[in-house]
Amino acid sequence: MATRGPKRTLTVEKVAATALQLLDDEGPAALSVRGVAAALAVRPNAIYTYVPDRAGLERAVIELVLSQSQLELLEGPARHWRKRIRDYAVSLRALLLDHPGAAMLMMSAPMDSPSALEVGERLLGVLADAGLSPTARARGVWLLIVQVVGSVALDVAETDGRRPLPPEAERVVARRQALSQLDAEVWPRSVAAVDVQASWVTSEQFVWSIDRVLDGLAAAAR
Amino acid sequence: MATRGPKRTLTVEKVAATALQLLDDEGPAALSVRGVAAALAVRPNAIYTYVPDRAGLERAVIELVLSQSQLELLEGPARHWRKRIRDYAVSLRALLLDHPGAAMLMMSAPMDSPSALEVGERLLGVLADAGLSPTARARGVWLLIVQVVGSVALDVAETDGRRPLPPEAERVVARRQALSQLDAEVWPRSVAAVDVQASWVTSEQFVWSIDRVLDGLAAAAR
């Protein structure tokens, strides 16, 4: 079953790593089949030996990033189930914000990679510890995945996707500036809430949201 | 202040409507500046009179779809705040699933269009009715937006984005089929939860998730 022959100069892993580096260093616009090929010093069509198409390249990049998440944070005593989920969510968010270009790709591909399955598998265990029924556990996993990945994606959507992102404080100031231009006659409640809405992209908002979700899941455990 | 001159053959609205129709009828791959221009029988660069770039075209499409959401569902007596939010969320999800190509675009653009602001404005009112503090209201709005839009985007990410999507039942069967291939030795809990995970893309899961979020928000109201 050896797949390594003398002619092979690349591997899927090397292709994915090169694509991620391109995305990290040069931004979303730089990610292309041809760009990856050039970085690897091969012709564009050589890439198709390793991925079926551009979407496959993107999936490989997503998997590479997701495989670096700190799953061990999901371990711990049953009574700490909230903290285990919160800590992992915060850690995963930090990882994705460190690869903003890859984070953008996550909402346009199925969440079915091996690492995504592993995250689901572990979360099922944590929600079992929380006392949820088998059905509620599985539904809760999806609720959490949507919230974490969706939240990061919408945060990154306000940036150019280049790494590193501007510091959080800077992004909040820019948002406050933009929001303060709103017409208070048209959107009075939004204008009154400018400071909080400016902070929608912060880790405080992220943790607050996750905590509300955890409250909702705790209620489902009776 | 009249902006309409005798030479003008197009408007932003017409450009956006054409782009949406292209997206709806031909799928995500068909949406391009050149494609829209061709459909309008003008040269590609004529489009730049109406939108600054391709991202601007996408934002115009998003706004066109979002402007069609049934905001009136958010009205009603204070004690029905949960039902108002749930009904609106279900309705918005149906709208987005009816324009899957546009739904895909929503996670890669800032949520700052007039209609997005209007949704936030109304939700602030509903969460005030729910008894949440001003800060909790504003944080809750973002939690809800992330869950609703993120959920639809991840559902659509499993399809080719062509309209109409396969019926929900068909998508669930395909998911169950794929999930049932998993190795029970590697992902035992996931294999045990195949039926529920297959139904992650259903409206039942969507409503369940929203209800958990509403439970969490209700708890925040004390």
Add this chain to the structure above:
DNA sequence: ACCTGAACACCGTTCAAGT
């Protein structure tokens, strides 16, 4: 089995020119 050469059918965007 893997990579190359060459081509096809596209893109977004710019700038000067016309009206």
Add this chain to the structure above:
DNA sequence: ACCTGAACACCGTTCAAGT
């Protein structure tokens, strides 16, 4: 003010050919 002509610098993907 708005649209066109023409061009630039790219794309993803295919297929036959080489080794």
